[in-house]
Amino acid sequence: MSKTRKIVLGGLVLTAVVIGVTALLPTEAEARPIGGPLCGPTYQWSCSGPGGPDILFVGTVCDKIKFERKTGLTCTPI
Numbered sequence: 001m002s003k004t005r006k007i008v009l010g011g012l013v014l015t016a017v018v019i020g021v022t023a024l025l026p027t028e029a030e031a032r033p034i035g036g037p038l039c040g041p042t043y044q045w046s047c048s049g050p051g052g053p054d055i056l057f058v059g060t061v062c063d064k065i066k067f068e069r070k071t072g073l074t075c076t077p078i
Helices: 003-024 061-071
Strands: 043-048 055-059 074-077
Touching: 043 061, 055 061, 061 074
Parallel strands: none
Antiparallel strands: 043 055, 043 074
């Protein structure tokens, strides 16, 4: 085997080893909280306010927050 072929083969083997080691090393995961609430499944909510009857509202947590801001009512899960 010629000297050039040995150098090329050695380079290929070294490259394969570096790629293999890099692929097996654990990476650091960035765990950041999600901005805002997790909307989740749909619930039934009983919403009430000052001087008015209770209103039944069906929606996710995100829907409930928007509904409360829009109407001024306060909702609790049933």
